[in-house]
Amino acid sequence: MTTMRKTIISLLFALSGAAGVAHADTLAMQDNAPDRYVVVKGDTLWGISGHFLKQPWRWPEIWNLNREQIKNPHWIYPGDVVVLDRSGATPRLKLLKNERAGSNGEVKLSPRIRASDLDNDAVPSIPLTSIQPFLNKPLVVEENELLTAPRVAAGPDDRVVFAVGDKIYAVNMPDPKVGDVYQAFRPAQPLFDPKDPDHKRVIGHEVTYLGDVVVEKPGQVVTLRVKTSKEEIGIGARLVKANEAQYLNYAPHAPDRDVHGLVVSAYGSVAEAGPMTTLVINLGAGDGMDVGTVLATWKAGRPIKKESSNEPDLFTPNERTGNLFIYRVFPHFSYGLLLDSTEPVNVADEVTNP
Known part of the structure; x- marks a missing residue:
């Protein structure tokens, strides 16, 4: 051959x-x-x-x-x-x-x-600049990760919020080492799987990135120092170990199987997402997503108004609205960049093979 x-x-x-x-x-x-x-x-x-x-x-x-x-x-x-x-x-x-x-x-x-x-x-x-903030910072975290994440438990005094240079203390941190950097975040609203008819299955939690903290002294109660601060870090903030941003520059490709998912959220909680917006979808690694997967976004059909109760239920055809490039994949959801769109993309819009 x-x-x-x-x-x-x-x-x-x-x-x-x-x-x-x-x-x-x-x-x-x-x-x-x-x-x-x-x-x-x-x-x-x-x-x-x-x-x-x-x-x-x-x-x-x-x-x-x-x-x-x-x-x-x-x-x-x-x-x-x-x-x-x-x-x-x-x-x-x-x-x-x-x-x-x-x-x-x-x-x-x-x-x-x-x-x-x-x-x-x-x-x-x-465009790397459009996804750089999300390559190594949390936007959505898994339900289990949130429940088990280390938390900020105290400061050196009675304050409840902290800024750059402040000493803080954290608990539930496994195997901390001096110099380890952790990202602090504040949990926001839970994200429910749009496929669940009862809207009760949580696939992740939106989070707000607050800043970076560094381990100074390991122990059962870990001493850390606030290294950077985008917003004030408060008691109860969760911590996740920082990973070096790594962009795998995969070329675009279709999924290796038929897929059908839904848009769960748009960055910034915008109601109508346009080009260069990061979207979260309810498809992850287990659904065949990998870096470079391209999906089509679709606007669901709208019901046709009836003139009588005898008419059947009819809907306008689904309309393709854009292309979504998956650039970060988790077990149950993925981040994708909306590269182009003919009209705004909303939460619960469909994503399929292109």
């Missing part, structure tokens, strides 16, 4: 998925797709692909890359030239490298798989 044939088979398998979610339709090119595009600082792979494709998330297909090859695609930089090759049966994109090219300027794409922060000037899949 030739290398090219192996690549084609791998590509088809990655795109079809184990549950038979296939993309047999032809890639739809933009009517005014350019012959070439020069990459500039601030570009994203999604945006670059939008110059060529009507469905930007399908760019791995036009690059002819399989799922493993497109993880962490640190291989496009400002100054590179993306060329649309129309010579074959299907259009393909090629890359002319700026200052790193060979004698003819063209390179073979061999993306490296790396689990690291996005570095240098490599072009990210989606």
